[in-house]
Amino acid sequence: xxxQQQTTEPRAPLDLRNGSATxxxxxxxxxxxxxxxxxxxxxxxxxxxxxxxxxxxxxALLASAIVGLGxxxxxxxxxxxxxxxxxxxxxxxxxxxxxxxxxxALVVAGLIAxxxxxxxxxxxxxxxxxxxxxxxRVSATSGLVNRVLVTIILAVIxxxxxxxxxxxxxxxxxSLVALVLANWLPEAPExxxxxxxxxxLSIATPRRITVAGIxxxxxxxxxxxxxxxxxTMAPVLxxxxxxxxxxxxxxxxxxxxxxxxxxxxxxxxxxxxxxAVPLAIALVLGGLFKAWxxxxxxxxxxxxxxxxxxxxxxxxxxxxxxxxxxxxxRGRWSGPLVGAYLVGSSFAPLxxxxxxxxxxxxxxxxxxxxxxxxxIAPTIAIARVSVGAERALVRAAEDTQxxxxxxxx
Numbered sequence: 001x002x003x004q005q006q007t008t009e010p011r012a013p014l015d016l017r018n019g020s021a022t023x024x025x026x027x028x029x030x031x032x033x034x035x036x037x038x039x040x041x042x043x044x045x046x047x048x049x050x051x052x053x054x055x056x057x058x059x060a061l062l063a064s065a066i067v068g069l070g071x072x073x074x075x076x077x078x079x080x081x082x083x084x085x086x087x088x089x090x091x092x093x094x095x096x097x098x099x100x101x102x103x104x105a106l107v108v109a110g111l112i113a114x115x116x117x118x119x120x121x122x123x124x125x126x127x128x129x130x131x132x133x134x135x136x137r138v139s140a141t142s143g144l145v146n147r148v149l150v151t152i153i154l155a156v157i158x159x160x161x162x163x164x165x166x167x168x169x170x171x172x173x174x175s176l177v178a179l180v181l182a183n184w185l186p187e188a189p190e191x192x193x194x195x196x197x198x199x200x201l202s203i204a205t206p207r208r209i210t211v212a213g214i215x216x217x218x219x220x221x222x223x224x225x226x227x228x229x230x231x232t233m234a235p236v237l238x239x240x241x242x243x244x245x246x247x248x249x250x251x252x253x254x255x256x257x258x259x260x261x262x263x264x265x266x267x268x269x270x271x272x273x274x275x276a277v278p279l280a281i282a283l284v285l286g287g288l289f290k291a292w293x294x295x296x297x298x299x300x301x302x303x304x305x306x307x308x309x310x311x312x313x314x315x316x317x318x319x320x321x322x323x324x325x326x327x328x329x330r331g332r333w334s335g336p337l338v339g340a341y342l343v344g345s346s347f348a349p350l351x352x353x354x355x356x357x358x359x360x361x362x363x364x365x366x367x368x369x370x371x372x373x374x375x376i377a378p379t380i381a382i383a384r385v386s387v388g389a390e391r392a393l394v395r396a397a398e399d400t401q402x403x404x405x406x407x408x409x
Contacts, residue, residue, distance in 0.1 A: 010189035010329045011133040014141070021184035022128040022138075023145040025084055028091065028178035029068075029121035029338060031171050032060060032114070033345060034150045036232045037252060038157055039111075040349065041245075042167040046104050050236065054349035056108050057232070060115035061346030067119025068126075068339025075123035075335045077188055084182040087120020091175035099168035107164065114171060121178060122338045124185060126321065127331025131186040135325035135334075135390065136273060136318075140266030143259065143318035151257040158249030188330045212385035213324070213333040219378055220320055220337060221344025223283075226371035227313050228348035229364075230290055233356060234306055240361060243299040251303035258307045259314025266318055271390075275323050275383035280376050282316035287372030294365025319383075326386035 012018065032039065036057060043053035067087070074083050091114045098110030125142075132138045153170060160166045230237075238248045266273060289308045296302040324334035355364040 010131075012131055012186050012189075014132050014134075014138055017184040018128070018132065018186040019138075019141070021181040022125055022132070022186065023142045024181050025088070025121045025128070025178045025185065026125035026142050027146050027149055028088060028175045029064075029118050029125050030146065031150075031174045032057075032064060032118060033228060033342065034146075035153070035157075035167060035171065036061075036228065036349065037234050037248075038154075038162050038167045040232060040235060041162045042164050043107075045163055046107060048104070050353055051350075054232070054353045056111065057349045058346050060111045061342050061349075063112050063116040064119040064122060065339045065342035065346055067116045068122030068342060069336050070339075071120055071123045072127070072331075072336035072339060075120075075127040076330045076332050080124050080127060080188060081183055081185050083120050084124040084185060085179065087117045087124075088175050088179035088182055089117070090114070091117030091121070092172050092179060093117075095168050095172035095175060099165050099172060107168070111168065114168075114175070118175060119339065121175075122342065123335045124182075126324070126338050127188065127335035128185045129321060130325035130329050130331035130334040131188060134271055135322040136269075136271050136275070137267050139318040139322035139325060140263045142321075143314055144263035144267060147257065147259045147263060147314055151253050151260075154249065155253040158246055162245070162249075208385050209327050209389050212382045212389075213327050215378060216320070216324055216327075216333065216382050217336060217340040219375055219382070220324075221340045221342070223316075223320075223344075223371060223375050224341040225344035225348050225351065226290065226368040227286070227309070228345035229352035229355070229368055230293065230306070230309055231313075232349040233352040233364075236353070236356060237293065237302060237306075237361065238299070241297055241299050241302050243302060247299065247303065251306050254303075255307045255310035258311030261311075263314065263318060266315070266322075271387075275319050275326070275387055276380045279316060279319050279323070279379050279383055282312050282319070283372045283376045283379060286312040286316065287369040289369075290372065291366050291369030294362035320379075323383050323386040326390040328389070 039057055040050070040053045043056055044050070048056065071083055074080070094110045094114035094117055098107045098114060101107060101110070129135065129138050129142060157166050157170060234252060235248060238251075243251070286309060289305055289312065293302065293305045293309070296305055321334060321337060324337040325331070327333045352364070355367065
């Protein structure tokens with residue numbers, strides 16, 4: 001890469017400040033979803049049954065999704081940092097209140113308000129990832145940080161005791177750490193569209209980028225619903241085969257850790273790994289693992305499959321986010337992506353409970369597995385456009401001052 005390309009490329013290099021802010025804000029944005037099984041258990045301890053708990057969690061996740069989608073335009077512009085600060089401050093106050101009050105109605109209100117607050121973290125962290133170079137590597141690093149910290153959190157909470165104070169207090173603490181770092185988020189670049197698209201990169205024409213972005217915003221939440229339905233129903237699935245609370249906590253912690261190896265691979269290879277092929281492989285494996293869960297009768301086998309599903313999920317999630325980030329460096333697509341994801345996955349607790357009650361575990365698992373398999377073809381097409389758009393943007397940056405670039409090369 002030439003010196004001129006390094007100075008004109010809209011995406012900024014990853015450093016300690018912008019990286020720590022982006023990754024910790026991203027952690028806060030997904031903490032409610034990542035701790036969903038424990039949130040369900042904590043709500044159960046307050047007297048809510050599984051359907052009521054699923055409804056409450058659905059509304060909290062839906063609040064996150066709505067705010068994340070509604071603020072995506074702001075997150076892709078100059079208001080990015082201010083938006084993150086306001087949203088995370090709301091989340092700290094709301095989750096903190098939910099962890100301390102005794103009235104169930106106030107706990108529910110705090111949980112939903114906290115979900116709305118971290119919605120701002122969803123859009124700002126997603127857009128910030130697009131502002132950094134090598135979306136594959138940055139997305140995977142964000143996922144790696146998320147997996148490591150979530151692994152620790154999921155391991156520690158059962159030791160303390162799964163309850164109102166520990167679960168909702170953990171959400172408040174994560175939001176507070178993100179709030180402290182939010183002012184270091186990378187700002188949106190001034191110019192991020194592929195200005196000059198060569199014949200060889202015709203797959204990245206602006207129209208195809210827009211179509212691919214819209215398709216991704218539809219596909220990603222559908223896939224996410226199938227993934228989170230398995231994750232949030234883990235306590236129900238575990239109870240059916242005799243998997244105890246501590247064993248479940250250990251398996252969930254191992255599941256969170258399982259994505260680390262895949263994230264490290266993406267970090268090491270960066271853009272060289274591509275997106276279409278690894279995403280296709282991940283969707284095949286994830287679909288098969290999810291379907292197999294429905295026929296697992298042994299606690300150890302079920303725990304192993306949960307680990308397998310979440311390992312593949314973490315790997316695919318990072319590449320889906322990289323795919324959106326590659327389409328536009330301002331975060332026009334990566335900003336709303338997680339919000340769109342949560343629109344679908346916010347219904348996962350409710351749909352998971354209803355599907356298991358209506359159809360039983362085997363059919364529920366087969367349906368969730370089929371979603372991944374049906375997503376393979378459109379995902380490959382979208383990923384190819386993303387790679388083309390990223391190459392077009394770099395080519396446009398190189399061509400801004402061709403004479404100087406050729407001299408420096």
